[in-house]
Amino acid sequence: xxxxxxxxxxxxxxxxxxxxxxxxxxxxxxxxxxxxxxxxxxxxxxxxxxxxxxxxxxxxxxxxxxxxxxxxxxxxxxxxxxxxxxxxxxxxxxxxxxxxxxxxxxxxxxxxxxxxxxxxxxxxxxxxxxxxxxxxxxxxxxxxxxxxxxxxxxxxxxxxx
Amino acid sequence: xxxxxxxxxxxxxxxxxxxxxxxxxxxxxxxxxxxxxxxxxxxxxxxxxxxxxxxxxxxxxxxxxxxxxxxxxxxxxxxxxxxxxxxxxxxxxxxxxxxxxxxxxxxxxxxxxxxxxxxxxxxxxxxxxxxxxxxxxxxxxxxxxxxxxxxxxxxxxxxxx
DNA sequence: ATTGAAATAGCGTCAAT
DNA sequence: ATTGACGCTATTTCAAT
Numbered sequence: 001x002x003x004x005x006x007x008x009x010x011x012x013x014x015x016x017x018x019x020x021x022x023x024x025x026x027x028x029x030x031x032x033x034x035x036x037x038x039x040x041x042x043x044x045x046x047x048x049x050x051x052x053x054x055x056x057x058x059x060x061x062x063x064x065x066x067x068x069x070x071x072x073x074x075x076x077x078x079x080x081x082x083x084x085x086x087x088x089x090x091x092x093x094x095x096x097x098x099x100x101x102x103x104x105x106x107x108x109x110x111x112x113x114x115x116x117x118x119x120x121x122x123x124x125x126x127x128x129x130x131x132x133x134x135x136x137x138x139x140x141x142x143x144x145x146x147x148x149x150x151x152x153x154x155x156x157x158x159x160x161x
Numbered sequence: 162x163x164x165x166x167x168x169x170x171x172x173x174x175x176x177x178x179x180x181x182x183x184x185x186x187x188x189x190x191x192x193x194x195x196x197x198x199x200x201x202x203x204x205x206x207x208x209x210x211x212x213x214x215x216x217x218x219x220x221x222x223x224x225x226x227x228x229x230x231x232x233x234x235x236x237x238x239x240x241x242x243x244x245x246x247x248x249x250x251x252x253x254x255x256x257x258x259x260x261x262x263x264x265x266x267x268x269x270x271x272x273x274x275x276x277x278x279x280x281x282x283x284x285x286x287x288x289x290x291x292x293x294x295x296x297x298x299x300x301x302x303x304x305x306x307x308x309x310x311x312x313x314x315x316x317x318x319x320x321x322x
Numbered sequence: 323a324t325t326g327a328a329a330t331a332g333c334g335t336c337a338a339t
Numbered sequence: 340a341t342t343g344a345c346g347c348t349a350t351t352t353c354a355a356t
Contacts (some may be wrong), residue, residue, distance in 0.1 A: 013232065021232060024225035028189045031333095033349055042325050047351065049323095058231040060316075062223065064185035070219040071174065071182060071322045078271055078278060095315065104317035108280075110239055110309040117239060117278075117309075119269075121321060148271040154256065155221075156265035160282060161232045192350095194332055203342050208334065210340095325356075332349070339342075 013058065013161075016041060020050060021058060022159045028062040065155070068121035073103055075122045076150035080114040081136055082143045090141030091115075101135050103127075119150075174219065174322075177202060181210060182219060183320040189223040226316070229282035234264055236283045237311035241275040242297055243304045251302030252276075262296050264288075280311075 013021065019039045023030055030038075036046035053059045068076060083090055091109070098107045098118060106119040118136070122128035128147065136145040174182065180200045184191055191199075197207035214220045229237060244251055252270070259268045259279060267280040279297070283289035289308065297306040 018232070021225065021227055025227055026224070028223040028225045031349065032351090043349080044326080044351075044353090045324050056231070057228055060226040060228050062189040062225045063187070064182065064189045064223045065221040066182055066186055066321055067218055067221050068321055070217070071179070073321060078269055095313070099315050099318045101317075102319060103321065104319065105321075106317055107315045108239055108311050109313040109315075110311055112307075112309040114309065119317075146273075148273040148275065150269050150271055152256070152270040154260050154268040154270075156262075156267055156280075157260045158263060158265065160227055160229055160234060160264065160266075192332065193334090204332080205334075205336095205343080206341050323356100325354105327354100328352090330349105330351080333347080335346090336344090337342105339340100 017049060017053060017058070018161045020046070020053065022161060024050070024059065024062065025159060068103075068105070073121035073123055075125055075128050076105075076153060077120055077122065077128055078148050078150055079118040079120060079132060079136060080146045080148070081116040081118060082113065082145070083115045083141050084143035085141060086115075087141060094139070094141075101131070103131065114146075178210060178214060178219070179322045181207070181214065183322060185211070185220065185223065186320060229264075229266070234282035234284055236286055236289050237266075237314060238281055238283065238289055239309050239311055240279040240281060240293060240297060241307045241309070242277040242279060243274065243306075244276045244302050245304035246302060247276075248302060255300070255302075262292070264292065275307075 016039050020035060023035055023038055032046055032050070033043055035050070036043040039046060041049070050059070068074065094116065095109070098104060098116070103121045104118060105121055108117040109115065110117055120128070120131060122131055132145050132147055136142055177200050181196060184196055184199055193207055193211070194204055196211070197204040200207060202210070211220070229235065255277065256270070259265060259277070264282045265279060266282055269278040270276065271278055281289070281292060283292055293306050293308055297303055
């Protein structure tokens, strides 16, 4: 999951940075000591490099991955939202607000007939319908919202590098 | 992002568990000591509760969120895959293999005309096309793959609870 | 930028409740 | 299940390279 960002594509990561990224991708709570050991550098160096990776925006954050069903949101959906008119202000408002809508896991501004895909976890089918009506269909500029239930959602487990 | 899981929806989380989940969702590297302070419990208790949350599958994992562009994959796409025949074996094979395909961030088995949505980050437009041809279109059982470029991808930042 | 060392802080086991 | 205390390990700063 990524930032708004047009990351300035700084100089490419060296082998050690890549290693650190991969390790933290796999286990975001791995201790600095173990990271250093695995990467073959001193602990203090490791600290500096990981901080730098965060500052440079390579590591956007480290987050617990929560099972929505276990926290009362067993119904997941991907909602395809189409805008009418395509006024820039509509997109900007949507972009600013959609991450904070209740149950939103992610949202993707895409090319093609659909403008946005919104990944949401809801308490029930009823709650999902309410979400779509209240926050999407009802929104100025939105022409249509098409909801697809998610039967199963999988995380990529290969390293990105 | 969630597991295959049909989580047995154990007894609902109490207020402290919810707090811990929310804290780790926001900052997966928060120290046990600070977690305990924020949740108002002893450090040792906190350790036990977090372990339990993992064992119960509430916390699926803790992972660094990497900017794909910063690791050489600046082109993101959501690919809608449609299967023909809908043989169970095709779905099962796909489910097992798709998380390990290069650059796959996530995949969603959905209802409707599309069967799977595959979220991928590629090195270039060419590499994206190759990915689709090699791993999706070319796959037994796959009828069609429709690629939508992702202009921007946003993470939900409200708590799930 | 990387390092080792030293001081500080955190982790995790345990016996008790 | 929760706790405080204790021994151990990890983090982080810093002066030096």
